[in-house]
Amino acid sequence: MKFIIKTERGLENIVVNHLKDLVENFNYITSPDGYQGIVIVEAEEDIRDKILQIPEVDSVLKVDYEVETDFEKIVNMAEKIKEHINENETFAVETKKRGKQDFNSVDVNIVLGAKLKDLTNAEVNLTNPDKVIYVEVFKHKTYICIGKKDEYKGKKYTKEKINARTLFKKISIVQLPYLEDIKACRKFGEAIGRSAQAFEVKELIIAPKDKVDAYELMEFIKGVKIGQISRYEIQKKAYPFEIKKVPVYVHDLYQTVRDKRRNNRLLIITDPKGEEIIKIKDKLKEDLKKKKEIVVFCGSREGIPKGVFRFADYIIDLSPHMTFATEHAIPAALIALWTVFRESFDDDYEREDDKNIDQ
Template identity: 70%
Template sequence: MKFIVTTQRGLENTVVNLLKEKYKKDFKFETSPDGFHGVVIIEGDEDIKEKLLEIPEVERVLKVDFEVEPKFESIVNMAEKIKDFIKEDESFAIETKKRGEHDFNSIDVNRVLGAKIKDLTNASVDLIYPDKVVYVEIFKNRAYICIEGRDEFKNRKYTKEKENARKLFKRVVIVQLPYLGEKKVCRKFGEAIGRAAQGFEVKELIIAPKEKVNAFELMEFIKGVQIGQKSRHEIQKRAYPFKVKEVPISVQDMYQVFREKKRKNRLIIVTDPKGEDINKIKDKLAKDMRGKREIIVFCGSREGIPRGILRLADYVIDLAPHMTFATEHAIPSALIALWSVYNEKRE
């Protein structure tokens, strides 16, 4: 029986040596097949998989169900055999990992093989939470097909049992006091804030000076925000099985933002060490967050949010009493804390 074992680059021999200690039977192995690191191909009895999974350096173990030539037609024609592993009432997905140069790409395999399996089984395709996953592992001169159940960790990201955090964050507007000063530092902090706002996919990020500021310092900060946002968005496009939009970013005077947002069905929250311990108000805060159309969160930078806004806000909360967060940590800290309160008290 053949298994494809994946590990972190450089740990292939470590896995083999540890397996020799744990598994007292003979087995064959090939580290870094065709020069591709992070992979060990192992041949042994079926019980070897259990021993492999006891090794923390092992990332994944796939049992090989079929071995074929690394040719497009050879791979997609395996649908006739793969169909026996998938029931009509199950969902499935195809994941192709291609190593080396071939006259086809992974997307072609996913698309055509998936369509053939769907026609043969009448099973549904589910890219987020499939019952079965067909792994197509392609090397230079060989290809393996492995049919497995749900991935223990990967599919856990999007389980229906978890409440989707976007339910909260799509209603959150971040009002960020810009970090101004030395230009390189302005850009650095801007990048961190842009990444954070995009990472949480908030409804909007408003960069809000509270007074007249240096135009060039503000320009550097905004450039940083744009760079941070773009870099995070590129990662999201590759990582998520669904489309992610760029967060809208605007510039507006802080007091004007406050006036516009201070109206019915909006909740204004300021994070500040002068505020109340979030743990003492979490029940009421959770209820208010669930009932409001929009949640506006004001975050400071080198300076705090003006006292007049603190006085008129719905909530001024201290996220970590006796501690002060760095500017680049304000958004993640605030949103993680709000999500924890929101999710803990869900009805």
Template identity: 60%
Template sequence: MKFIVKTQMDMEAVAGNYIKDALPEAKVQIAPEGYPGLIIVESDDEKALEKLLEIPEVERVIPVLIEVPADLEAIKEAAEEIVKHIKEGESFAVRTKRRGKKDFSSVDVNVVLGARIKDLTGAEVNLSWPDKVVQVEIIGDKAYISVIPGEEYLKYRKYTPDKPDCRKLFKKVSIVQMPYWGDYKTARAFGEKIGRAAQAFEVKELIIAPKEKMNAYELMAFIRGVKEGQESRYQIQREAYPWEVEKVPIYVWDLYQVIRDKRRNRRLIIITDPKGPTLNEVKEKLARDMYYVKEIVVLIGSREGIPRGLFRFADYVVDLAPYMTFATEHGIPATLIALWTIYEEELRKRGEIGED
């Protein structure tokens, strides 16, 4: 059998040497046509696939079903063999990786081959969650075609239908963050980390809330850092995510006025502080409350904790990590990850997501 082996970029030589040790009789072509991160392996060993997957440097192994010239018509004709591996009632998708200059694009292959398979089988095309994936790897003058079970292809994708979308919770969360103060450089650095964290979790809003008057220039430095951190994360999200991303709204508001305003129906106020009970003590009731409310307001301190007088107005005061105090920049990630963990359990209890 022939296999297309994929590795991290520039790790193909290391992986190739281990492959030669594991499969001494195999023909191993490292970086075919000069393309890094690729190895073509040809072996008669019945356990070749198993042995390849035992090598940590190997990221993916694609068994080759058909090898044809890298020509659009030849690839189209391969559909006659491909359809033998797609059962009646199964959906499929064609995925193509083209390397090198050709007079056709990857999309052209997907369209032409997909249409031919559909004509021959009547199978439905499902680009999101197919039962079978027809993988076309074009390397130089050859096209290597495989038919992979959909669950195998989707296994390492970030976004699959069996995973709950944590953004639905975070869209209800308003973060009320006390600003960090001190010298301008430090304030700006902490602001950058907080802005990045708030944008990363795509929360409903970030409210920068001083508890009293503070140096205007220190606050300005902090807010500039927040803006820079948010912008850097936003640009990464725009490139990485298949959906549209919006910037988290950012406001400045007096801490005490925030409490006054947010004490309304279907709002839940949570303060993170070591003086409260542990998360484990309140998690079941807290998860239920989070499920039903319209907005979850989380107050996070900075250098100093949230003033104790505000505890009376909170629905929960929670100690996330007993005998530990979080660094300022860890407040948002630690709190939201903890809240999501207990909220996910609540969704499972309600049958809104499946059991592991």
């Protein structure tokens, strides 16, 4: 049996040395064709469980078929692969191509996938398939590994997971700018811009509470832009769907309160003088689910002015006896709100189960 082990670059020999302590006889190749992060192991028995005892191992694939690296020969393996797929199952083909060939990964995915569909009548499911056909292409050899759903690697985006954007797309962040120190202004601005974009909130409002130094505010906003763009560029590469930049505005704090204090809006202030979230979460989670917009006010060097407290629906102490640094306010608040919001879906599920039991 052959296995393809994937690890961090430079850890190939460490994996082999640890495997020698667990398995008596096996052959191996590290960095085949010069590609780091790969170890190909051959043993007489199934040693996947032993391989996965090594923390340096990211994932392991059992090789079901081996073929010469030639496009026609690879896609013709559909005749053998079909034996592993039932008509009532879904499948996906994932190809990892290394080196220069006269075909690309997409070619293999499309043609091999189409052949398998014709041969098995099974449906293709790229999001959450029952079986995955991993095609690992090297310079001279190609290995085909067939796994069950999530057997080898977890999925980031599945229907079983509730999309956090369900909440975050309704949240407007009102942020007091960090001012008075030019160098720090840009530094904290970057962190805030990065956080707002990371959570893909509805909007970020920079809200001074009174007259401020224009150049300090300028540096802060420059930092917000730098942080936002850096995160946005990462998101474009990491996500399999379209990402939009979070709109950023400047508005007077008190006028923002007036504008946002409307029907079907929820105003939340995070402050050490507030209530513990555990004590209000039952009511809060219902409001988070029902309200059209959730407005979260975050302080900086100074907290939100006390006069604004009268207009808030909730004043929440996220971590009693502790205060968060300016750059941590947005992530801390949004993660706390998501945790509460997520419970509302579990409650609905439980209530539906209760109905079924009663019936």
